[in-house]
Amino acid sequence: xxxxxxxVKPNGVARGLVGEVVARFxxxxxxxxxxxxxxxxxxxxxxxxxxxxxxxxxxPLAAFITSGPVVAMVWEGRDAVAVAxxxxxxxxxxxxxxxxxxGDFSLSKEENVVxxxxxxxxxxxxxxxxxxxxxxx
Numbered sequence: 001x002x003x004x005x006x007x008v009k010p011n012g013v014a015r016g017l018v019g020e021v022v023a024r025f026x027x028x029x030x031x032x033x034x035x036x037x038x039x040x041x042x043x044x045x046x047x048x049x050x051x052x053x054x055x056x057x058x059x060p061l062a063a064f065i066t067s068g069p070v071v072a073m074v075w076e077g078r079d080a081v082a083v084a085x086x087x088x089x090x091x092x093x094x095x096x097x098x099x100x101x102x103g104d105f106s107l108s109k110e111e112n113v114v115x116x117x118x119x120x121x122x123x124x125x126x127x128x129x130x131x132x133x134x135x136x137x
Contacts, residue, residue, distance in 0.1 A: 004117045005122075006021070006084055007072050008070060011068075012071075012114060018071050020101075021113075022035075022073075028087060030076060030077040030080065030083075030084075033136045035071065036135070039069050040065050044129065046062065048129055061110070074127050080123070084116045085116050087101060089103045093106030
């Protein structure tokens with residue numbers, strides 16, 4: 001079983017979509033191993049999005065992700081990373097298929113409701129940024 005990191009971004013939290021996101025993962029058969037609500041500070045935003053520092057979209061991205069509370073989660077299941085990304089839909093919500101989280105709830109590429117790890121390596125890194133091992137069940 002693989003683990004992946006999923007985060008409901010500030011606009012998803014503000015719109016009351018946390019329960020919907022959790023329900024979709026539970027119905028798919030994933031097991032929730034960790035969940036917490038928090039506010040991301042600038043330092044954590046820079047660590048989380050380190051590969052984007054210096055790119056033109058980094059500053060707006062950092063401002064958005066630190067603008068309100070997020071809900072960070074660790075989900076476990078078969079092919080967790082690939083399946084979670086398929087459930088979320090493509091990053092650009094205008095191209096996200098109906099039935100995906102972004103296709104159903106996102107209105108922009110920049111504020112697309114959820115974040116998910118893009119590989120097993122990034123999942124391990126992101127889980128480590130947001131959770132201690134003793135916080136996972």
